[in-house]
Every structure is written in C-alpha cells, then in structure tokens.
Amino acid sequence: LAQIAAARENTRYLPGIKLHEAIRFEDDDAKAFHSAELLVCAIPTQFIRPVLGRLKPHLAPGVPVVSVSKGIEIETLKRPSEVIQELFGERPIAALSGPSIASELARQLPATMVTAAADAGGSGEALARRIQELFTTPYLRVYRNDDLLGVELAGALKNVVAIAAGILDGMRAGNNAKAALLSRGLVEMTRLGVAMGALPETFTGLAGLGDLVTTCVSPEGRNRSFGERIGRGEKPADVLASIPGVVEGMPTCRSVVSLARQMHINMPISEGLHAVLFEGRDVRGQLADLMTRELKSE
Amino acid sequence: LAQIAAARENTRYLPGIKLHEAIRFEDDDAKAFHSAELLVCAIPTQFIRPVLGRLKPHLAPGVPVVSVSKGIEIETLKRPSEVIQELFGERPIAALSGPSIASELARQLPATMVTAAADAGGSGEALARRIQELFTTPYLRVYRNDDLLGVELAGALKNVVAIAAGILDGMRAGNNAKAALLSRGLVEMTRLGVAMGALPETFTGLAGLGDLVTTCVSPEGRNRSFGERIGRGEKPADVLASIPGVVEGMPTCRSVVSLARQMHINMPISEGLHAVLFEGRDVRGQLADLMTRELKSE
Numbered sequence: 001l002a003q004i005a006a007a008r009e010n011t012r013y014l015p016g017i018k019l020h021e022a023i024r025f026e027d028d029d030a031k032a033f034h035s036a037e038l039l040v041c042a043i044p045t046q047f048i049r050p051v052l053g054r055l056k057p058h059l060a061p062g063v064p065v066v067s068v069s070k071g072i073e074i075e076t077l078k079r080p081s082e083v084i085q086e087l088f089g090e091r092p093i094a095a096l097s098g099p100s101i102a103s104e105l106a107r108q109l110p111a112t113m114v115t116a117a118a119d120a121g122g123s124g125e126a127l128a129r130r131i132q133e134l135f136t137t138p139y140l141r142v143y144r145n146d147d148l149l150g151v152e153l154a155g156a157l158k159n160v161v162a163i164a165a166g167i168l169d170g171m172r173a174g175n176n177a178k179a180a181l182l183s184r185g186l187v188e189m190t191r192l193g194v195a196m197g198a199l200p201e202t203f204t205g206l207a208g209l210g211d212l213v214t215t216c217v218s219p220e221g222r223n224r225s226f227g228e229r230i231g232r233g234e235k236p237a238d239v240l241a242s243i244p245g246v247v248e249g250m251p252t253c254r255s256v257v258s259l260a261r262q263m264h265i266n267m268p269i270s271e272g273l274h275a276v277l278f279e280g281r282d283v284r285g286q287l288a289d290l291m292t293r294e295l296k297s298e
Numbered sequence: 299l300a301q302i303a304a305a306r307e308n309t310r311y312l313p314g315i316k317l318h319e320a321i322r323f324e325d326d327d328a329k330a331f332h333s334a335e336l337l338v339c340a341i342p343t344q345f346i347r348p349v350l351g352r353l354k355p356h357l358a359p360g361v362p363v364v365s366v367s368k369g370i371e372i373e374t375l376k377r378p379s380e381v382i383q384e385l386f387g388e389r390p391i392a393a394l395s396g397p398s399i400a401s402e403l404a405r406q407l408p409a410t411m412v413t414a415a416a417d418a419g420g421s422g423e424a425l426a427r428r429i430q431e432l433f434t435t436p437y438l439r440v441y442r443n444d445d446l447l448g449v450e451l452a453g454a455l456k457n458v459v460a461i462a463a464g465i466l467d468g469m470r471a472g473n474n475a476k477a478a479l480l481s482r483g484l485v486e487m488t489r490l491g492v493a494m495g496a497l498p499e500t501f502t503g504l505a506g507l508g509d510l511v512t513t514c515v516s517p518e519g520r521n522r523s524f525g526e527r528i529g530r531g532e533k534p535a536d537v538l539a540s541i542p543g544v545v546e547g548m549p550t551c552r553s554v555v556s557l558a559r560q561m562h563i564n565m566p567i568s569e570g571l572h573a574v575l576f577e578g579r580d581v582r583g584q585l586a587d588l589m590t591r592e593l594k595s596e
Contacts, residue, residue, distance in 0.1 A: 099477035099478055100474055101473060109472035111472070112482075143594065143595060144594070145596045172407075175397070175511075175516045176397045177408040179511035179512040180408075183508035183511070201596075204481070204507075206481050210478055210480070212477075213473075213477035214473045217515060291408055296441065297442045298412055298441040298499075
C-alpha cells in the first residue's frame with residue numbers, strides 16, 4: 001500500500017497507469033471507513049468473509065455496499081452479496097458486474113457494466129440508480145438489472161467456461177470450437193441459474209454473455225490463461241503451484257458440479273472440466289466425449 | 299474449376315488443403331445434377347436467383363436442397379430457403395448454419411453446426427435427421443433446430459454486427475467494448491427476429507450467438523475485416539472497391555434497417571452502422587452516441 005501511495009501506481013496489476021489524485025490510500029481500518037458513503041467490496045470471493053470480519057466494527061450502519069467480486073464461497077455455496085449481508089447486516093447491497101477487464105477500463109477504453117441491487121423492486125431501486133450515476137462516465141455505460149441473483153451467478157459461472165475456453169486455446173482447437181463452447185456453456189449456465197431462481201434474460205445480457213465473451217477472448221484473463229496451460233499439456237496442480245493468487249473458476253467448478261448433481265441438472269461442459277481438474281482425466285478424451293455424444297436437438 | 303480439378307485444391311480460398319478423392323468436379327449442369335440425391339446450395343445470397351434459374355431444368359423433382367448461404371436478398375428481403383423454394387418449387391428444403399469458419403473445418407478442427415428444415419414438425423423432420431447424420435463426423439457435431447426462419451435470420455443478421463465488431467477492432471476499442479457490442483447486438487438481432495416470427499432460443503443458440511462469436515472474433519472473416527479497415531479510417535466505398543466479391547453484411551444492413559423502420563423496432567447498433575456505411579457519418583461520432591444515450595435498464 002505504501003508503495004502504491006508513493007508511486008501513485010499499482011505496478012503489479014496495472015503498470016503504467018497513474019492513479020487519480022482524488023484516490024487516497026489508508027491502512028488504518030477505522031480511518032479508511034470514517035465518513036464512508038459507499039463501500040466497494042473488491043475482495044476475491046474466498047477471502048470476503050475473513051476480511052469483512054476484521055472490518056465489521058468500523059462500518060457505520062446503513063452505509064451501502066457494492067460488490068464487484070465474481071465467485072461462490074466454497075464451503076457455503078453463497079454469493080458475495082449474501083456473505084456481505086451476513087457479516088455487515090441489513091443495509092443496501094448491490095453488485096456491479098459485466099465485461100470489464102481492468103487494464104482496458106484503466107486506459108479509458110469504451111465499456112459497459114450492469115448493476116443489480118438486493119430488493120430491486122423496493123428499496124434497492126435507489127441504490128441501483130445511484131451506482132449507475134456514480135460509475136457512468138463518457139467511456140463507461142452502466143445499465144440497471146433487477147436480478148441480483150442472476151447477475152452474481154452469471155459472473156461466477158462464466159469463470160468455469162473461461163477455463164474450458166483456455167483449454168481449447170491451448171489445444172489450438174480454433175474459433176469454431178470456442179464459439180460452440182460459449183454457446184453451449186451459456187446454455188448450461190442459464191439452466192443452473194434458472195433452476196436456482198435467476199432470470200434467463202440476465203444470462204443473455206451483459207453480466208452473462210457479455211462477460212463470458214470478454215473472459216473467454218481476452219489474453220490476460222487469469223481463468224483463461226490457467227486453462228490454456230492445461231490445454232498445452234501441463235497438469236492442473238503444477239499450473240496452480242506456479243501462479244500467485246486465486247483462479248476463481250477452479251473452486252467455482254467444484255461448487256457448480258455439486259449444485260448440478262444435487263439438483264439433477266445436465267451440465268456436460270462443467271462435468272467435463274471437473275473430470276480434468278479434479279479427477280485426473282485427459283483433456284483430449286473429454287473433448288472427444290463432448291463431440292461424440294448422441295445426436296440431438298439444440 | 300479445371301484448375302481445382304487438376305490440383306485437387308482450391309488455391310484461392312483453401313490453400314494447402316487437399317480435397318477428398320470422392321469429390322468430383324463437373325462444369326456440365328446436366329451431368330452435375332444427374333442422379334443427385336441431395337443438393338448443397340452454397341451460392342452467395344445475392345446470386346442464388348440467377349444461378350438457380352440456370353440450373354432449374356436439371357434438378358429432378360423431390361431432390362432435397364440444403365442451403366448454407368447467410369444473407370437476405372436485397373430487392374425482395376427474402377431468405378435463401380424462400381428463394382430456393384420459389385425457383386425449385388415444392389421439395390424438402392433445409393438450412394445448415396452455425397459457427398463454421400471454412401479454413402478451420404477444412405483442417406478438421408472441432409466444430410458444431412445446426413440444421414433446420416422447412417415444415418419442421420412434419421415432413422421436414424426426416425430431412426433434418428438425414429442432414430444431421432450425413433454431415434456429422436468425429437470433429438463436426440450437427441444439432442437439429444425446428445426454427446428455419448430464426449436460423450436463417452440469425453445467420454444473416456450476425457454479419458451486420460460483425461462489421462461493427464471489425465470497426466471496434468480497427469479503432470482498437472478493446473474486448474470490453476466488443477463484448478458489449480456482441481451482447482447488445484444479439485439483443486437487437488433477437489428483437490427483429492422475434493417480431494418476424496422466429497424463436498428467441500434460436501438467437502442464443504449456435505446459429506445466433508455461436509456464429510456471432512466466431513464471425514466477430516476470427517481474423518479471417520470478410521465482414522469483420524471490412525469493418526476493421528473502416529475503423530482505421532478508410533471510407534466504406536474505398537474499402538469495397540479494393541476487395542473482390544461480396545461483403546454480405548453490407549446489403550443486409552440496408553435490409554435490416556428498412557425492416558426495423560417499417561416495423562418500428564429499436565436497433566441502435568444497426569442504425570449506427572447504417573449511418574456510417576450509407577449516410578457518410580463518422581465512426582467515432584456514432585460510438586460516442588451509443589455510449590452516451592440515456593441511462594436505462596438492460
């Protein structure tokens with residue numbers, strides 16, 4: 001934090017980007033939260049619980065929280081907004097998601113996002129509008145969506161498909177195969193989401209399809225890059241050991257497959273990826289299985 | 299044709315690919331059609347009518363036709379299967395579409411396609427199953443779909459979005475912008491399709507989303523490449539004059555915008571592209587307009 005404050009630059013994750021002069025850096029929890037009007041929670045999903053547990057005493061009641069994390073907590077299968085609610089109690093909570101690779105946003109390239117608040121029909125409406133107005137700039141257009149569950153699920157599930165997309169890249173399988181993966185992947189993401197109570201439109205919107213496209217296409221995405229090395233023949237455990245931080249799609253794949261099995265939902269791509277990541281199965285065998293299943297309707 | 303027959307290679311469009319020994323090359327219309335059991339119609343949309351007019355006397359009644367053309371006839375706004383029906387009369391007709399860039403198929407990279415027959419609930423079912431069985435190989439998986447109208451419309455409309463995707467590439471707008479274009483583009487493709495009687499699921503399936511992804515991402519696509527040069531600052535007319543053959547998305551954009559205006563359907567991306575292609579408007583101005591419209595729900 002001291003280094004970022006001194007250089008006014010995050011040299012590890014956003015090299016070359018000067019941070020705006022209005023941004024202050026604070027390592028004292030109490031001071032950081034003093035007079036906060038809105039909290040942006042950008043903690044990797046599996047670390048939200050411990051970090052917010054520490055911060056809990058410092059956040060005033062009623063201060064709204066907007067989550068930008070994309071994942072599902074492994075042990076509890078909860079979404080980021082649910083974990084925040086549990087720790088920070090009743091207050092306005094929303095998610096901000098969509099196709100928004102950080103390096104492009106930092107260079108002010110044009111992008112869109114989508115925000116959804118809890119209690120969307122009621123008190124959440126005001127928070128969603130406030131987030132929309134706060135984050136919209138001439139290069140970033142923020143849409144509202146009423147389906148918080150769907151927005152969060154879509155953001156988590158797309159990381160599973162992104163690992164599979166990376167595997168295809170590593171195998172040099174081509175764009176026809178990747179397009180098929182995205183289409184069929186979106187179908188099974190939607191199937192699970194709808195069974196859990198989300199709206200299908202959310203999955204064909206910016207938080208679903210939009211984010212899926214960026215994540216599966218951008219060279220810099222962590223989940224896609226992780227998959228690419230597996231597609232080239234490396235073992236998942238070896239790849240994981242060689243990179244710092246979290247590959248969100250990996251725990252998400254485990255959660256998704258448990259959910260799908262519990263709920264009897266057919267998710268052949270997630271199952272195939274699960275077999276490669278956790279059951280030691282070969283990637284080529286899994287791809288061949290997907291291509292030679294019984295012929296059927298779309 | 300003589301050159302291809304001699305080299306057993308299409309050196310212009312598929313250099314380096316040996317054509318299968320079972321393929322025969324025939325420039326005599328009557329001989330070519332003698333004992334034909336299935337006709338694959340792979341003529342660019344605007345040329346289907348004159349070519350089939352010439353071939354008409356040689357095709358036996360009842361021989362089924364499968365169309366792989368993606369476009370809408372400019373003067374009549376008809377789909378390829380409708381033009382085929384008009385010229386060849388009552389017979390089983392189907393379309394075969396989806397994310398299938400030829401150079402990848404020729405290298406036997408894994409791909410999926412989708413087939414839909416006219417009269418899908420009735421007599422078309424047998425033709426769709428036959429096409430599915432004929433074209434499926436270990437590397438190509440063919441799905442059936444009941445919505446011929448939707449499959450053909452999606453295949454035509456995606457070329458309009460592909461030109462816009464190329465423009466973003468030419469402007470170096472990034473993957474967030476491209477993902478947003480694909481999502482919002484699919485929304486307006488679906489809006490027009492559904493208004494014309496197609497099923498929304500077709501647009502989120504392989505013939506819609508799937509083909510849209512390949513076409514907007516693959517460097518070799520004609521529509522995307524055409525857009526890329528416009529995005530770099532060239533005038534549409536100059537780009538057109540410098541390349542051989544047809545850019546299907548260009549006439550399709552004109553047809554789509556007439557249809558949208560007639561039917562009072564909001565299609566901001568197609569309208570924006572129309573302004574650039576046919577009304578001399580600047581690409582940067584159009585992008586800025588799209589980014590600064592009134593804030594709203596998805």
